[in-house]
Amino acid sequence: MTDDEVHEGLADVTVTETRLSDIDGEAGQLWIAGYPVAELAANATYPETVFLLLYDRLPDAAELESFEDRLCSYRTLPEPCHDAVVAAAQRGAGPMAALRMGAATATAVEPNDPEADALRLIARLPTITATYWRVLSGEEPIEPRLDLGHAANYLYMLTGEEPTDAQVAGLETYLTAVVDHGLNASTFTARTIVSTESELVSAITGAIGALRGDLHGGAPDLVLQMLEDLEATDDVRAELETRLDRGERLMGFGHRVYDARDPRATVLEDATATFYEGENDFFAMAKDVEAQARDLLAERKPEWDLETNVEFYTAVLLHGVGIPSELFTPTFAISRVAGWSAHCLEQLEDNRLIRPRSTFVGEHGQEWVPVEER
Numbered sequence: 416m417t418d419d420e421v422h423e424g425l426a427d428v429t430v431t432e433t434r435l436s437d438i439d440g441e442a443g444q445l446w447i448a449g450y451p452v453a454e455l456a457a458n459a460t461y462p463e464t465v466f467l468l469l470y471d472r473l474p475d476a477a478e479l480e481s482f483e484d485r486l487c488s489y490r491t492l493p494e495p496c497h498d499a500v501v502a503a504a505q506r507g508a509g510p511m512a513a514l515r516m517g518a519a520t521a522t523a524v525e526p527n528d529p530e531a532d533a534l535r536l537i538a539r540l541p542t543i544t545a546t547y548w549r550v551l552s553g554e555e556p557i558e559p560r561l562d563l564g565h566a567a568n569y570l571y572m573l574t575g576e577e578p579t580d581a582q583v584a585g586l587e588t589y590l591t592a593v594v595d596h597g598l599n600a601s602t603f604t605a606r607t608i609v610s611t612e613s614e615l616v617s618a619i620t621g622a623i624g625a626l627r628g629d630l631h632g633g634a635p636d637l638v639l640q641m642l643e644d645l646e647a648t649d650d651v652r653a654e655l656e657t658r659l660d661r662g663e664r665l666m667g668f669g670h671r672v673y674d675a676r677d678p679r680a681t682v683l684e685d686a687t688a689t690f691y692e693g694e695n696d697f698f699a700m701a702k703d704v705e706a707q708a709r710d711l712l713a714e715r716k717p718e719w720d721l722e723t724n725v726e727f728y729t730a731v732l733l734h735g736v737g738i739p740s741e742l743f744t745p746t747f748a749i750s751r752v753a754g755w756s757a758h759c760l761e762q763l764e765d766n767r768l769i770r771p772r773s774t775f776v777g778e779h780g781q782e783w784v785p786v787e788e789r
């Protein structure tokens with residue numbers, strides 16, 4: 416049977432089953448592998464969450480240790496990947512373009528093995544991002560430290576300084592909170608690519624491309640830009656109104672699947688409060704902007720529930736932790752690569768090529784005209 420109805424943007428279309436994450440958009444709830452996101456973010460380390468997604472259960476202490484060791488063993492970039500990332504930075508490529516080039520070459524000299532490739536990519540995206548950033552900033556890349564955890568090592572490779580416990584905790588919460596989120600555009604892209612029986616690395620490279628857009632993962636640096644602009648104005652509401660009058664969207668608000676506040680916004684707001692021990696001018700200003708923007712959007716667009724999405728407090732938290740805003744979206748990918756990989760492995764468990772249809776709206780019966788007669 417063929418369904419000829421066009422579902423613009425595939426909204427409300429279900430194309431697969433998954434055990435990885437579940438969203439209740441009306442209630443504003445998210446479960447990752449069955450755990451409420453707030454519980455996971457409060458308790459799990461990022462590698463623990465990765466293990467949970469890839470193997471569908473929590474590891475015991477010995478399993479976690481050997482899993483972390485395995486991830487550590489993959490941190491250093493193979494030469495072709497290192498060279499590609501350095502060349503991208505030297506030629507001034509953007510951060511997501513460099514990440515895409517690095518990811519595409521990250522497993523080039525190793526035999527194709529979806530599970531091992533998943534771990535290699537999870538381990539190497541932080542090294543790719545940090546290598547790119549150091550070279551772009553005119554500094555020497557820093558080798559990964561194998562005695563540091565996943566989040567701590569990423570921060571260390573960016574600056575060469577050992578991060579504080581508060582920085583590591585803030586980043587770890589972020590990485591855990593955004594690790595998976597249903598069949599969003601980049602995850603769908605990854606599943607579609609791997610459904611052709613292409614390699615996992617191709618799926619992850621494609622997913623990075625999908626994540627980069629402003630309507631998906633490309634917004635947190637724009638949130639920070641908006642907050643920094645608003646910090647300089649006396650009348651926040653008037654400035655927000657001007658933006659809406661110009662037809663602009665307020666970054667960090669609205670979501671395709673949530674009618675309520677994105678639960679990750681709450682997790683990240685709490686993590687930001689913990690990071691700043693509750694007090695910080697920028698955080699207080701962001702909370703004020705959030706309240707005013709939500710009121711304004713409710714007045715201007717009463718037919719839509721435009722609530723705070725994950726990107727809003729991502730910007731505030733990552734800024735506090737010390738991640739440069741140019742690296743906000745790559746840092747999103749550094750987390751989400753585990754969700755993409757788990758979805759690819761799940762797709763391969765019982766694969767069927769993903770191949771939807773389109774409704775043809777052109778004209779049939781065209782008559783061929785030779786080029787010299789056109």
Ligand code: ACO
Binds near residue numbers: 634665
């Ligand atoms: N500010 C102002 N108006 C908005 C916003 C916003 N942030 N978001 C949606 N709207 C309005 C639209 O203009 C539209 O109104 P109209 O029908 O009167 O023209 C209506 O709400 C519906 O918008 P759509 O684009 O159809 O909603 P969709 O579900 O496709 O988009 C999206 C969701 C892309 C996130 C959108 O809300 C948006 O652009 N937000 C700002 C960018 C952003 O924060 N991106 C990060 C998303 S989170 C993530 O993916 C990780």
